[in-house]
Amino acid sequence: MSSWLLPEAALAQGRWVKLICGASNQDLDAIEDLCGLYALAGVHCIDGAADGAVVAAIRRGVAWAVARGAARPWLMLSLSDGLDPHFRKAWFDPARCPSSCPRPCERVCPALAIGPPTPGGPGVVEDRCYGCGRCLPACPLGLIQERSQVLASGAVAPLLAELQPEAIELHTQPGRLQAFGERLDQLMASGIPLRRLAVSAGAEVGAQELWQRFALIRAKGLLPIWQLDGRPMSGDVGDGMAHAAVQLLAQLAPQAPPGPLQLAGGTNGKTIAHLEAQPQLARLASGVAFGGVARRQLQPWLLAAQQRGTSLLADGELWPQALVAVQQLVRPWLERT
Numbered sequence: 001m002s003s004w005l006l007p008e009a010a011l012a013q014g015r016w017v018k019l020i021c022g023a024s025n026q027d028l029d030a031i032e033d034l035c036g037l038y039a040l041a042g043v044h045c046i047d048g049a050a051d052g053a054v055v056a057a058i059r060r061g062v063a064w065a066v067a068r069g070a071a072r073p074w075l076m077l078s079l080s081d082g083l084d085p086h087f088r089k090a091w092f093d094p095a096r097c098p099s100s101c102p103r104p105c106e107r108v109c110p111a112l113a114i115g116p117p118t119p120g121g122p123g124v125v126e127d128r129c130y131g132c133g134r135c136l137p138a139c140p141l142g143l144i145q146e147r148s149q150v151l152a153s154g155a156v157a158p159l160l161a162e163l164q165p166e167a168i169e170l171h172t173q174p175g176r177l178q179a180f181g182e183r184l185d186q187l188m189a190s191g192i193p194l195r196r197l198a199v200s201a202g203a204e205v206g207a208q209e210l211w212q213r214f215a216l217i218r219a220k221g222l223l224p225i226w227q228l229d230g231r232p233m234s235g236d237v238g239d240g241m242a243h244a245a246v247q248l249l250a251q252l253a254p255q256a257p258p259g260p261l262q263l264a265g266g267t268n269g270k271t272i273a274h275l276e277a278q279p280q281l282a283r284l285a286s287g288v289a290f291g292g293v294a295r296r297q298l299q300p301w302l303l304a305a306q307q308r309g310t311s312l313l314a315d316g317e318l319w320p321q322a323l324v325a326v327q328q329l330v331r332p333w334l335e336r337t
């Protein structure tokens, strides 16, 4: 991969691409396949849950790609400074579901986390659920609940010291400056030399609060990436979602603190066209992160591999086809001029 830019150069040139595995996604086989193919396609960073088993799956996928000539992307781990939809799982008791239910919950789940009913089986396969929330309003009986998962303060430093990420993504929401600062203290206590701290924030956080966080980040000697979360976890829904991330860039860029501005939340294959249609704005974008759409792009091959009883990376016929699909999403960003 001779043309691959180092992550810092990619940020500077607007060609940075990050794969988001999902802050709550613990489907280890799918994560390994996802990371292998996206690393081989040339992403600069892989963002996943702060969980030892997830990190091991990411590293297995990356090792597969490196063995085929890929450069090693940064490992970024996701944390939150409080309750956040990225850090939740859906749950319901299947024993309460009427047998006549047409199971709309199962149809809307993009992660195939709600399977056909099996006696005594789980309603939601927890490891697969990444907390997108689509099933919550789908149940006509209101049986589906969300369960939040926020890492305890004392667990952060030892976990990071064990997992050794190159970067952290910290999800934040309005009014949580103090909690944000406390999370910064906890991750600094890990002693990990972080290359970047990505701050994931939606439109509601606003420029003033971003500047307040910037002051805290700089006081720690860290370098930020501003992850503009246009429509959290919606990139696999439809092309219209791509507008939200670009609109957020247009809204925040004039007042944002120093640091790369990276699109996320609603990003998909159409995002680059929306962005490049506004050349002045396009120059301000340092790159993109793909989450739900990255997983959906691979889904036909993941299912085909599953039906063959193998993993996608182990199937020499399927993975080259899947790589072509992944490159369609990633390459326009890697080759931006």
Ligand code: SF4
Residues within 6 Å of the ligand: 089, 090, 108, 109, 110, 111, 112, 113, 114, 124, 128, 129, 130, 131, 132, 133, 134, 135, 136
């Ligand atoms: S629809 Fe979303 S929240 Fe519900 S089970 Fe599937 S992944 Fe989890």
Ligand code: SF4
Residues within 6 Å of the ligand: 092, 094, 096, 097, 098, 101, 102, 103, 104, 105, 106, 138, 139, 140, 141, 142, 143, 144
């Ligand atoms: S839609 Fe509600 S009642 Fe029907 S299977 Fe899903 S959780 Fe159960």
